Amino acid sequence: MELVRHWIDNQHYDGVPERRGEVYNPATGLVRAEVAFASVAEVDAGVASASAAFPGWRDTPVTRRAKIMFEFRDLVDKHMDDLAKLLTAEHGKTLDDARGEVTRGLEVIEFATGMPHLVKGEFSEQVSTGVDTYTIKQPLGVVAGITPFNFPAMVPMWMYPIAVAAGNTFVLKPSEKDPSVAMLAAELLAEAGVPPGVLNVIHGDKVAVDRLLGHPDVKAVSFVGSTPVARHVYSTGTANGKRVQALAGAKNHMIVLPDADMDLAADAAVSAAYGSAGERCMAISVVVAVGDAADKLVPMVEERMAKLSIAPGDEPGAEMGPLITGAHRDKVAGYVDAGVDEGATLVKDGRGFAPQGFEDGFWVGPTLFDNVTTDMSIYRDEIFGPVLSVVRSDSYEAAIKMINDNPWGNGTAVFTNDGGAARKFQNEIEVGMVGINLPIPVPLGFYSFGGWKDSNYGDHDIYGPDGVNFYTRQKVVIARWPEPIHRGVDLGFPTNQ
Numbered sequence: 001m002e003l004v005r006h007w008i009d010n011q012h013y014d015g016v017p018e019r020r021g022e023v024y025n026p027a028t029g030l031v032r033a034e035v036a037f038a039s040v041a042e043v044d045a046g047v048a049s050a051s052a053a054f055p056g057w058r059d060t061p062v063t064r065r066a067k068i069m070f071e072f073r074d075l076v077d078k079h080m081d082d083l084a085k086l087l088t089a090e091h092g093k094t095l096d097d098a099r100g101e102v103t104r105g106l107e108v109i110e111f112a113t114g115m116p117h118l119v120k121g122e123f124s125e126q127v128s129t130g131v132d133t134y135t136i137k138q139p140l141g142v143v144a145g146i147t148p149f150n151f152p153a154m155v156p157m158w159m160y161p162i163a164v165a166a167g168n169t170f171v172l173k174p175s176e177k178d179p180s181v182a183m184l185a186a187e188l189l190a191e192a193g194v195p196p197g198v199l200n201v202i203h204g205d206k207v208a209v210d211r212l213l214g215h216p217d218v219k220a221v222s223f224v225g226s227t228p229v230a231r232h233v234y235s236t237g238t239a240n241g242k243r244v245q246a247l248a249g250a251k252n253h254m255i256v257l258p259d260a261d262m263d264l265a266a267d268a269a270v271s272a273a274y275g276s277a278g279e280r281c282m283a284i285s286v287v288v289a290v291g292d293a294a295d296k297l298v299p300m301v302e303e304r305m306a307k308l309s310i311a312p313g314d315e316p317g318a319e320m321g322p323l324i325t326g327a328h329r330d331k332v333a334g335y336v337d338a339g340v341d342e343g344a345t346l347v348k349d350g351r352g353f354a355p356q357g358f359e360d361g362f363w364v365g366p367t368l369f370d371n372v373t374t375d376m377s378i379y380r381d382e383i384f385g386p387v388l389s390v391v392r393s394d395s396y397e398a399a400i401k402m403i404n405d406n407p408w409g410n411g412t413a414v415f416t417n418d419g420g421a422a423r424k425f426q427n428e429i430e431v432g433m434v435g436i437n438l439p440i441p442v443p444l445g446f447y448s449f450g451g452w453k454d455s456n457y458g459d460h461d462i463y464g465p466d467g468v469n470f471y472t473r474q475k476v477v478i479a480r481w482p483e484p485i486h487r488g489v490d491l492g493f494p495t496n497q
Contacts, residue, residue: 002033004179006042007201008049010190015042021176021205026092026322027312029360033090035179038204043171043211046200050142050169051217053197058139058167062116069113069165071192076106076157079188083153083181088313090178091152092321092362093276095314098153105157107445108463112161118468119166128494131480137472139167140219140243144212146233147182148225149175149324150279150384156182158449158463159222163471164189164198172201173212177324179203213237220470222462223247224281226382227408227454234457245470246457247281247450249382250410253403254284254439255425257396258291260415264437266300268415272439273388274308274320274366282411282433282440285383286372287390288399294392298347298370301388305348305366311355322362323385329362332385336367339378339389345370350386374402382408396421404430409452413439432456 004023006013017036025032038046057065076083084098091098121135145159152174160170174182179201186201202208212218213236220243223233230248237244254272256265272284289297313321323329333351340346350365364385372379372389379389393399403412413435414425422436432451435441443449443464450461460470 001031004033004035004183004203006036006038006046006203007183007186007199008046009196009200010194011196013042013045017042023090023177023179024325024362025089026324027314027358027361029326029362033180035176035203037176038202038208038211040207040211043202043204043208043215046171046202047142047212047215047217049197049200050171053195054139054141054169057164057169057195057198060167062119062165062167065165065167066113066115068193069109069115069161072161072189072194073106073109073113075188075192076102076109076185079184083184085314086180086184087153087178088321090180091149091313091324093279093313094318094321097276098313101151101154104442105154108157109161111445111464112165115162115165115468118465119472121474127478130483131478133476133478136475136477137166137468138475139163139472141168142171142217143168143220143222143471144171144173144218146173146209146212146221146223146225147175149177150276150281152178152181153185155224156185158224158467160199162463162467163222164194166468166471168471169197170199171212171218172199173204173208174201176203176205209233210236213242214240216240218242220244221246222470224462230457243470244458245460245462247462248455248457249408250281250283250451250455251286251379251382251406251408252282252284252411252413253286253288253406254413254415255288255290255396255399255403256293256297257414257416257418257421258293259417260293261417261437262293262296262300265415266297266304268413268439269297269301269388270304270308270366272413274305274386277320277323277364278386279324279384280440282442283384284413284439285388286379287388288393288402289390290393290396290399294370294390298368298390301368302347305368308366310353310363310365312358312361320366320386322358323364324362326362328385329364332364332383332387335378335381335383335385335387336364339369339372339376339387342376342378344372344376344378344389396424400425400428404428407454410455411435411441411451413437413441432461
């Protein structure tokens with residue numbers, strides 16, 4: 001059985017793990033590998049490696065760091081299919097979806113190649129007689145990333161390329177459910193020329209997470225995951241004096257107004273609800289149909305669902321694969337049970353589905369509920385699976401209020417042909433990322449990604465300009481060079497003269 005080991009000092013860690021976890025192929029339900037679970041001592045070894053590497057990496061010219069990012073970008077592009085195949089084997093998403101994920105990570109690497117420009121400071125000459133003031137952006141030191149199973153390539157690439165290009169060293173704790181993609185990416189970064197210790201990969205569970213949150217040499221922590229864990233990461237990390245960005249859960253709504261292009265809305269709803277089996281923090285899980293929109297939309301969504309190809313992700317033509325684990329499959333199926341018990345109309349039931357020959361895999365088929373109300377658990381909770389709920393609303397104002405009253409504020413969308421209605425939505429909605437006639441408003445790498453309310457803890461969004469700010473701190477320098485004539489001691493309060 002293959003063992004996925006830690007990556008420390010640009011090599012696989014040889015220590016014998018005290019504990020191990022199992023890595024499954026979700027399509028078959030079979031164990032494909034084991035992964036080492038780090039002890040506190042092994043986490044400390046990764047942090048020590050990053051600490052030792054930091055002084056030299058910090059002093060490496062930013063142009064040299066950018067050149068390494070260019071090399072890394074080319075290697076990731078060259079190995080796109082290798083990364084995608086690993087990703088599909090351990091996560092279950094389709095190969096096309098996996099390639100798309102790697103591409104979105106690649107965009108952030110490309111953004112990081114511009115670090116010489118991104119860390120430029122400001123300069124003010126002669127703010128007082130013979131005095132200049134300027135700012136410098138400097139790296140923090142050792143920083144850590146804790147990333148989720150649903151995007152094992154993209155989300156780590158939202159973090160470490162920017163952190164490393166800015167001069168920090170990085171300790172990554174990827175999901176133990178699909179760890180191999182992070183390992184291949186680490187090998188590619190080493191091949192690109194990054195010195196030992198600049199990126200270390202530590203696998204494990206809560207033991208590793210809590211040690212990173214409490215380690216005195218870790219200056220900042222980036223996290224993406226569920227809301228309960230995000231709260232723990234944020235409260236624990238900040239209590240230990242660390243800078244923390246913790247991106248959390250979501251319940252993303254898509255409003256459809258009666259004047260919308262219903263074909264466009266139906267295509268978008270199916271794509272955004274069932275892509276990657278709904279295991280996306282930006283998945284649309286609630287359609288809020290205003291007026292008679294649901295009467296038109298629901299049959300069109302059902303028609304499109306019937307044509308979806310549900311199969312192992314590496315099969316040609318597959319559009320949706322399995323869920324990540326058997327436990328998660330059972331949890332999602334339990335929500336479908338609850339929706340039926342609570343009185344929602346089950347239009348399409350995905351329970352018990354499995355492609356022929358893959359009955360032991362972790363499957364739930366696309367599921368659609370109508371007549372869902374806001375007091376039902378399938379509305380209140382983040383299901384994180386291929387379950388779409390349709391809530392009917394009498395008015396646009398009530399639909400907007402529904403979204404604003406929801407505790408999450410990650411992403412949202414409106415479908416309409418009315419420019420005034422769209423402008424009202426973007427102005428009034430209390431959500432961090434907004435789509436107008438598109439369902440998944442994920443910003444490109446030169447913007448920043450982040451939700452509001454219980455979807456984001458901390459003062460910084462991830463990647464983009466906010467990512468650069470998170471991984472650097474500003475220093476203000478006020479300089480006066482000695483003059484030939486000294487002015488002598490003056491205990492008065494300094495003034496601008």
